[in-house]
Amino acid sequence: MQHHVLLNLFAIFGVATAVIVICKFLKIRYIIGYLITGVLLSPNTSKYFADMEEVEVYAEIGIILLLFTVGLEFSFSNLKRIKNYVLIGGASQVFFTIFLTAGLIWLLMRPSWEESIFWGFLYALSSTAIVIKVLQDTNKITTPHGKFILAVLLFQDIMIVPLMLFTPILAGAGDSSPLEALLWLLGKLVVMGGIAYLLARFVIPFFLKTVMKVQSQEVFLIALVFLVTGIALLTEELGLSLALGAFIAGLIIAETEYHRMAISCFLPFRYVFMSFFFISMGMLLDYNIFTTDFGWIVFWFFFALVVKAVAGILAVKVMKLDWKTAMAVGFSIAQIGEFSFVLAQSGLKYDLISQNNYQIFLAVSILLMSVTPFIVSQAERIQPTFAKLFGMKTHG
Numbered sequence: 479m480q481h482h483v484l485l486n487l488f489a490i491f492g493v494a495t496a497v498i499v500i501c502k503f504l505k506i507r508y509i510i511g512y513l514i515t516g517v518l519l520s521p522n523t524s525k526y527f528a529d530m531e532e533v534e535v536y537a538e539i540g541i542i543l544l545l546f547t548v549g550l551e552f553s554f555s556n557l558k559r560i561k562n563y564v565l566i567g568g569a570s571q572v573f574f575t576i577f578l579t580a581g582l583i584w585l586l587m588r589p590s591w592e593e594s595i596f597w598g599f600l601y602a603l604s605s606t607a608i609v610i611k612v613l614q615d616t617n618k619i620t621t622p623h624g625k626f627i628l629a630v631l632l633f634q635d636i637m638i639v640p641l642m643l644f645t646p647i648l649a650g651a652g653d654s655s656p657l658e659a660l661l662w663l664l665g666k667l668v669v670m671g672g673i674a675y676l677l678a679r680f681v682i683p684f685f686l687k688t689v690m691k692v693q694s695q696e697v698f699l700i701a702l703v704f705l706v707t708g709i710a711l712l713t714e715e716l717g718l719s720l721a722l723g724a725f726i727a728g729l730i731i732a733e734t735e736y737h738r739m740a741i742s743c744f745l746p747f748r749y750v751f752m753s754f755f756f757i758s759m760g761m762l763l764d765y766n767i768f769t770t771d772f773g774w775i776v777f778w779f780f781f782a783l784v785v786k787a788v789a790g791i792l793a794v795k796v797m798k799l800d801w802k803t804a805m806a807v808g809f810s811i812a813q814i815g816e817f818s819f820v821l822a823q824s825g826l827k828y829d830l831i832s833q834n835n836y837q838i839f840l841a842v843s844i845l846l847m848s849v850t851p852f853i854v855s856q857a858e859r860i861q862p863t864f865a866k867l868f869g870m871k872t873h874g
Contacts, residue, residue, distance in 0.1 A: 486527070489519065489526060490515070490519065490754075490757055491753075493515050493518055493519055494511070494512060494515040494753060494757060497511045497512075497514050497515045497518070498511040498512075498515075501514070507608065507611075507612075507851045509607060509608055509611075509752070509756055509847065510847065510848050512752070512753050512756035512757045512760065513756050513757075513759065513760040513844050513847065513848075514760065515757050515760060516756065516757040516758060516759060516760015516761040516762075516763070517760045517761070517763055517765055518760075519757070519760075519761055520760065520761045520762070520763060520764070520765070521761070522763070522764040522765060522766065523765060527761065538720065539754060540751055540752070540753075540754035540755030540756075540758055541720075541721050541724075541755060541817075541820055542706070542710055542720050542721055542723075542724040543706075543724065543747075543751035543754070544751050544752065544755050544816070545638070545721045545722075545724040545725040545728065546706045546724040546725065546727055546728045546744075547728065547744060547751065548606075548635050548638075548725060548728060549724070549725040549726065549727065549728020549729040549730075549731075549732060550728035550729075550731060550732050550737065550740055550741055550744065551728075551732070551741065560625060560628070560629045560632075562797070563625065563626055563629030563630075563797065564629040564630075564632050564633050565633070566796065566797060567626055567629055567630055567633075567793050567794065567796065567797050568629055568630045568632065568633020568634065568636075568793075569633060570792065570793035570796045570797075571602075571630045571633070571634075571789055571790055571792075571793035571811070572602045572633060572634060572637055574788075574789035574792050574793055575598065575601050575602040575785065575786060575789040576595065576598030576599065576601070576602050577598065578598075578785050578788065578789055579594075579597050579598040579600075579601040579602075579785055580594040580595045580597060580598035581594075582781075582785065583597050583598075592648050592649065592650070592830060593830055593831070595648060596645065596648055596649075596821075596825050596830040596831065597831075599641045599644075599645065599648075599818075599821055600814065600818045600821055600822055600825070600839065601782060601785060601786060601814065601818070602634070602637070602641070602818075603634050603637070603638065603641075603814070603815030603816075603817050603818045603821075604630070604631060604634060604786070604811040604812075604813055604814070604815045605813050605814070605815045605816055605847055605850060606631045606634070606635060606815065606816065607752060607816055608813070608847055608850050608851065608854075609627060609631060609810060609811065609813075609850065609854055610628070610631065612850070612851050612854040612855055613627065613628075613810075613854065615855075616854075616855050618858075622799065622803045623802075623803045623806035623807045623810065623857065623858075626794060626797075626799070626803060626807050627807055627810050627811060630790070630793065630807070630811060631811070634815065638721075638725075638817045638820075639721075639722050639725060641821060642719055642721065642722065642817075642820065642821060642824060643663055643667075643718065643719070643722070644663075645821060645824045645825060645828060645830070646824075646828055647660055647663065648828075648830065649825075649828035649829065649830050666716050666717060666718055667718075669716065670712075670713060670716055670718060670722075670726070673712070674709075674726050674729075674730060677709070677730055678729075678730040678733055678734075682705065682730055682731065682734060683734050683735075685701070685705075686698075686701065686731075686734060686736050689701045690736065695739075695743060698736075698739065698740075698743060699743045699744075702731065702740055702743065702744070705727055705730075705731065706723075706724055706727040706728070708727075709723045709724070709726055709727040709730070710723030710724045710727065711723065713726065721820065755816065756816075759816075759819050759840070759844075760844070762840060763837065763840045763841060763844065764837050767834075767837040767838060767840075767841050768841060771834070771837075771838055771841075774838055775838055775841050775842055775845070778838060778839075778842045779842050779845055779846065782812070782813075782814060782842060782846060783812050783813075783846065784812075786808075786811060786812040786813070787808040787809050787812040788808065789808075790804075790807050790808035790809070790810075790811045790812065791804045791805060791807070791808035793807070794807045794808070802858070805857070805860075806857040806858055809853050809854075809857050809860065810853065810854045810857045812846070812850075812853065813843075813846035813847055813849075813850045813853075814839075814842065814843035814846050814847070818843065819840070819843065822836055822839055822840070
């Protein structure tokens with residue numbers, strides 16, 4: 479069909495608009511509306527999008543642009559202010575989650591240790607988009623638990639790239655040994671790091687300075703799109719991922735004098751990028767999984783909620799903060815993150831997760847994301863109940 483892509487965009491944004499208006503009326507978060515839109519437009523629901531590969535292309539575009547905005551907003555000055563929370567608290571949360579998830583799944587299900595660790599990777603990440611939005615809406619971003627959550631989510635954003643790159647090694651992809659594969663990967667990263675340094679130090683500042691002589695915001699925006707796609711394609715040529723390239727492009731531009739202008743240019747488009755991503759994730763879900771594996775969905779829903787809450791609480795206690803903050807942080811980050819979807823697709827590709835388990839994972843993730851706004855907004859209120867139940871002190 480001559481206008482195939484245009485018709486797809488028409489359908490996606492038309493249905494999304496209607497669903498989000500209804501969600502707004504019902505006081506449901508817009509991200510949940512995107513996921514519902516995806517389910518309604520899924521090839522499993524309607525015949526409009528019959529080609530699943532086309533859906534995955536939309537998802538990949540959304541991922542690339544999302545990671546670019548993550549890199550663009552990554553501030554080293556902000557990192558310095560909460561560096562202990564990020565480096566110690568964030569690292570503790572990620573590694574506690576991986577360890578607890580992998581250990582419990584191995585004991586319960588007895589899969590291979592590679593699969594168990596991969597499930598730990600999937601559970602380690604939380605939803606930056608949803609949690610930060612709720613904290614901002616409820617004016618809790620500057621509270622003690624809000625600052626810690628921000629630090630943890632920042633560390634998780636940093637960990638996205640290593641987890642994505644380590645997944646093929648975990649799966650034993652290629653003929654080389656895991657050690658050789660890891661060394662080869664590190665070599666590629668060093669090369670990419672060197673290229674990124676040269677681009678950040680000499681090429682991109684000069685390029686953007688030249689572009690700015692035109693004094694046109696439109697030309698500047700086009701130049702940014704050119705840079706992010708170019709660097710993403712370069713990383714793919716090196717055998718890394720498009721998403722890594724997009725993240726690096728964001729980091730490079732964030733260190734230039736034009737980063738504020740870049741953020742202001744891209745901010746209106748960020749929600750479009752996010753909508754693409756979440757809608758495409760909803761489109762990949764087969765709603766029939768709720769009838770065939772409902773019991774497992776309920777089980778893994780509570781498994782994920784409890785394991786992630788416990789890991790978050792332990793991470794806060796490592797920093798010797800009070801129980802009130804620990805409980806608020808633990809339950810606020812007790813959901814699956816956006817980039818866990820990306821990892822899950824990678825795991826599917828390398829046979830670290832079966833198609834059925836992938837569908838269960840999508841269902842559980844969407845359900846957890848659906849309850850997250852309520853949990854985050856009520857985190858401080860539900861804490862005294864848990865404290866009383868388990869005989870905890872609210873301070874110290």
